[in-house]
Amino acid sequence: MxxxxxxxxxxxxxxxxxxxxxxxxxxxxxxxxxxxxxxxxxxxxxxxxxxxxxxxxxxxxxxxxxxxxxxxxxxxxxxxxxxxxxxxxxxxxxxxxxxxxxxxxxxxxxxxxxxxxxxxxxxxxxxxxxxxxxxxxxxxxxxxxxxxxxxxxxxxxxxxxxxxxxxxxxxHSVPFHPENLGPNINTKENEYWPSLNAEANQLVFTRLITVDSTGRPLRFPQEDFYSSHLDSTGWSVARALGPPVNTPDNEGAQCISASGNLLFFTACNRKDGYGSCDIYFTMKRNGKWMKPLNLMAPVNTKGWESQPSVTADGRYLYFASNRKGGKGKMDIWRAERTSITPSGLPVYGKVTNVEAVNTPGNESSPFIHADGKTLYFASDYWPGLGGNDLFVSRNGGDGFSVPENLGYPINTNEDDEGLIVDVTGENAYFASNREGYGGKDIFHFVLPEALRPDAVSYAAGKVFDAETSQPLSPMVQIINLKNDSVFEETRPDALNGKFLLCLPAGENYGLNIETPGYLFYSEHFDLRDSYEKSKPYQLAIALQPIKAGSVTTLRNVFFDTDSATLKPESFPQLNQVVAFMKKNPEWIVEISGHTDNTGTKAHNLELSKQRAKSVVSFLEEKGISAQRLVAKGYGATQPVASNTTADGRARNRRTEFRLLKKNEDNR
CATH class of the missing domain: 1.25.40.10 (Tetratricopeptide repeat domain)
Structure with a gap:
C-alpha cells in the first residue's frame, strides 16, 4: 500500500x-x-x-x-x-x-x-x-x-x-517547465519519491510494482527501491537495490546521504518496529548494502514516523510523525546525531519539533537541502491552492522563517509533495501524475531563482598511502576557519578510500586529516565570495608515512599580503601542528616558507624566511622546544606550479612541514 x-x-x-x-x-x-x-x-x-x-x-x-x-x-x-x-x-x-x-x-x-x-x-x-x-x-x-x-x-x-x-x-505564476526523466527511470508502474546524492549522479526512488514478470496482476502491490546512475549518455536503466534492502514487504519514502553511502527509509508493521511505521537505515560497505537497522527510539515511537531527510553532514535527520506533543495531526520533527559508532553507524538522540513550520493541520515530506538551512515540505494548512502544497522555509540562525508557498503551477489544486533539490540549488525533482509513461513519473525542472537554497559545493576525494597506493579510511574533518569549529566529518569507504563532504557557500573552510602512522594533511576551500558550482573539488590525497623526508603543505596557514604576520585563520592549522609535535616528540622538523616569483629574489627570500620564523615562534609559544624546529626560507626557488597563472602563483605561496630526523635526546 x-x-x-x-x-x-x-x-x-x-x-x-x-x-x-x-x-x-x-x-x-x-x-x-x-x-x-x-x-x-x-x-x-x-x-x-x-x-x-x-x-x-x-x-x-x-x-x-x-x-x-x-x-x-x-x-x-x-x-x-x-x-x-x-x-x-x-x-x-x-x-x-x-x-x-x-x-x-x-x-x-x-x-x-x-x-x-x-x-x-x-x-x-x-x-x-x-x-x-x-x-x-x-x-x-x-x-x-x-x-x-x-x-x-x-x-x-x-x-x-x-x-x-x-x-x-x-x-502571478512562476516559471515551471517540468521534463520527464525518461524511460530508463519511468515505466507504466508508479515511480515516486526521488532522492539524490551530492554529485547528482545517483538517483534512488520508490517504484510500486502491480504486475509480475508475466504481466499478471499481483495480489498485493509491491513497493521497492530502484537506483540509476548518470553518465555522459544520461540515466542508466534503473535496477532494483535487491536484498537485503528490498524485501517481500514494502519499503518507501527514502532519502540517500550526500555521499551515497547511507540510505534512510520507511517500513511499516515489522517485527522490530516500535509503531505502525518506523524509520530504518542501511549503510553501504565494500560496495554492498548491509542489512537495514531500525533507527530506534527516540526517533521511532508507538506512533507513525516516515519520510526521513538527512542533512549533508549527517548531523540532523528531519522526518514526519504524528507522535504526541506536536502542534497538529502530522508534524515535521528533527533528530540530532549524538554519536557515530566505531563501525561508522549514526546514533540519533534528541528529537525536537520544528515548530515554525508546523500547524494544526498536516506537514509532511520534509527535504533539508545540502546547505543545511533550507527546508522544503508539504502542508495542507498553510495558505495554498488546495490539498498538499509545497513550501520552503529558511533557517537564518534564529529559527526557521514563515513558510513561503512555491507558487503556481509548481503547486496545483491537487496534492503536491516529495520535492528534492540538488546541491547547486538549481535543479528540482518531483513525482507527478502528469502525462508520461503511466502512473506517477519522476520529473525534473529548473527551480525559480527566488525559491533556491544557498549554493553548495562539495569535496570528493580518495585517501591512500603515498607509497603503497592502498586506500585508507582516516577521519576527514571540515573546519570552519572563522571559529575553529568542526563543521562536518566523515570516514572514507574502507574498500576504496573515497569520501564526499558538502561545503555551503559563504564560509572559509579547512580540511584536516589525521591518522596514526602518517603525517597530517590539509586543504583549503574559500567559499566566502564566489566559486564555480560546476567545478566541485576533486582530491587525490596521498598520506605520507611518518619517516625522515616526508613533507606536507600547511594549506591553511595564511599571512597578510607581503607580510610575515599570521592571520587568525591560521591558528586551527597551527594547533594541528602542535598536536602532532606533542604526539611525536622524537622528531626534528623543518618549517619552510615559499613565495611566487613576484618581486625581487632577495625580497622573496627574506619574506619566506620571516614567514617560516613566524610559524616557528607560534609553535614555541605553544610549548614546542626550539631545538626541534628549523625555520628556512626558499623564496621562489622551489615552485610546485607555473608562475604564469594566478592559480599557479597561489600554489607556490605556501608553508611546508618536513620531517628531518629523530632527536637523539628523545629516543
Whole structure:
C-alpha cells in the first residue's frame, strides 16, 4: 500500500473529519427543518405532501439507503424546484458520495432559492470551488457567507485566506517547465519519491510494482527501491537495490546521504518496529548494502514516523510523525546525531519539533537541502491552492522563517509533495501524475531563482598511502576557519578510500586529516565570495608515512599580503601542528616558507624566511622546544606550479612541514 508513504493517511483523516461535519449538518437539516419553527421563510407554504416525502427521505438516509433518499428528494424537486432544503440535502448526500458536480448544482440551486436562511451553504459551495481550483468564485461566496452569518468560524476564515492566496498565485505564476526523466527511470508502474546524492549522479526512488514478470496482476502491490546512475549518455536503466534492502514487504519514502553511502527509509508493521511505521537505515560497505537497522527510539515511537531527510553532514535527520506533543495531526520533527559508532553507524538522540513550520493541520515530506538551512515540505494548512502544497522555509540562525508557498503551477489544486533539490540549488525533482509513461513519473525542472537554497559545493576525494597506493579510511574533518569549529566529518569507504563532504557557500573552510602512522594533511576551500558550482573539488590525497623526508603543505596557514604576520585563520592549522609535535616528540622538523616569483629574489627570500620564523615562534609559544624546529626560507626557488597563472602563483605561496630526523635526546 502507498498509504503510509505518501501521506494519504493524514489526508484521509482530514477528509473524514470534514465529512463528519457535513453529515452532522445534513442531519441537523432533517432534525430541525421540518418543524414549523425551523422552516425558512421560503418553505413556510410548502405542500404538506412534499413535507412528508422529505421526512421519508430523512428516514431512508438514516437507514443507510442513500440512493432511495436521492430518488425521493429528486421527486420532491420535480414537484417543487424551489424547495431549498431538498437541494441542500441532495448536495450533502452527493458530497458524501463524492459526486462533486451534482453537489455543486444543488448547492447553487438551493442558494438561489433561499440564500438567507442557510448562509452556511455559501461556505460549502466555496469549499467545493476551492477544491476544484475555482478560486475567485470561492472568494466571492466566502465573503457572502461572512456577510450573512453571525458566526465567523475559524475554518471559514482560514479558507478565505487560502482562496485569496490561490487567486493571487494563479495571476502571478512562476516559471515551471517540468521534463520527464525518461524511460530508463519511468515505466507504466508508479515511480515516486526521488532522492539524490551530492554529485547528482545517483538517483534512488520508490517504484510500486502491480504486475509480475508475466504481466499478471499481483495480489498485493509491491513497493521497492530502484537506483540509476548518470553518465555522459544520461540515466542508466534503473535496477532494483535487491536484498537485503528490498524485501517481500514494502519499503518507501527514502532519502540517500550526500555521499551515497547511507540510505534512510520507511517500513511499516515489522517485527522490530516500535509503531505502525518506523524509520530504518542501511549503510553501504565494500560496495554492498548491509542489512537495514531500525533507527530506534527516540526517533521511532508507538506512533507513525516516515519520510526521513538527512542533512549533508549527517548531523540532523528531519522526518514526519504524528507522535504526541506536536502542534497538529502530522508534524515535521528533527533528530540530532549524538554519536557515530566505531563501525561508522549514526546514533540519533534528541528529537525536537520544528515548530515554525508546523500547524494544526498536516506537514509532511520534509527535504533539508545540502546547505543545511533550507527546508522544503508539504502542508495542507498553510495558505495554498488546495490539498498538499509545497513550501520552503529558511533557517537564518534564529529559527526557521514563515513558510513561503512555491507558487503556481509548481503547486496545483491537487496534492503536491516529495520535492528534492540538488546541491547547486538549481535543479528540482518531483513525482507527478502528469502525462508520461503511466502512473506517477519522476520529473525534473529548473527551480525559480527566488525559491533556491544557498549554493553548495562539495569535496570528493580518495585517501591512500603515498607509497603503497592502498586506500585508507582516516577521519576527514571540515573546519570552519572563522571559529575553529568542526563543521562536518566523515570516514572514507574502507574498500576504496573515497569520501564526499558538502561545503555551503559563504564560509572559509579547512580540511584536516589525521591518522596514526602518517603525517597530517590539509586543504583549503574559500567559499566566502564566489566559486564555480560546476567545478566541485576533486582530491587525490596521498598520506605520507611518518619517516625522515616526508613533507606536507600547511594549506591553511595564511599571512597578510607581503607580510610575515599570521592571520587568525591560521591558528586551527597551527594547533594541528602542535598536536602532532606533542604526539611525536622524537622528531626534528623543518618549517619552510615559499613565495611566487613576484618581486625581487632577495625580497622573496627574506619574506619566506620571516614567514617560516613566524610559524616557528607560534609553535614555541605553544610549548614546542626550539631545538626541534628549523625555520628556512626558499623564496621562489622551489615552485610546485607555473608562475604564469594566478592559480599557479597561489600554489607556490605556501608553508611546508618536513620531517628531518629523530632527536637523539628523545629516543
Amino acid at each position: 502507498i498509504v503510509y508513504f505518501n501521506v494519504t493517511l493524514s489526508i484521509i483523516t482530514k477528509r473524514i473529519f470534514i465529512h463528519y461535519m457535513r453529515r452532522l449538518f445534513f442531519m441537523l437539516f432533517f432534525a430541525l427543518c421540518f418543524s414549523v419553527q425551523g422552516v425558512g421563510q421560503s418553505q413556510k407554504n410548502v405542500d404538506p405532501r412534499l413535507q412528508r416525502e422529505f421526512n421519508e427521505a430523512k428516514q431512508l438516509f438514516q437507514q443507510g439507503k442513500s440512493n432511495e433518499a436521492i430518488n425521493k428528494l429528486q421527486h420532491v424537486l420535480r414537484l417543487d424546484e424551489h424547495f431549498a432544503l431538498a437541494h441542500f440535502a441532495l448536495a450533502d448526500i452527493y458530497h458524501w458520495k463524492k459526486k462533486s458536480e451534482q453537489e455543486e448544482i444543488h448547492l447553487k440551486a438551493g442558494l438561489k432559492t433561499d440564500s438567507l436562511s442557510y448562509p452556511q451553504g455559501f461556505y460549502f459551495l466555496a469549499s467545493l470551488q476551492y477544491k476544484k481550483g475555482v478560486y475567485d468564485s470561492a472568494v466571492v461566496n466566502l465573503k457572502r457567507y461572512f456577510r450573512l452569518s453571525p458566526k465567523k468560524e475559524n475554518d471559514a476564515k482560514h479558507l478565505l485566506k487560502a482562496a485569496e492566496f490561490a487567486s493571487y498565485a494563479i495571476k
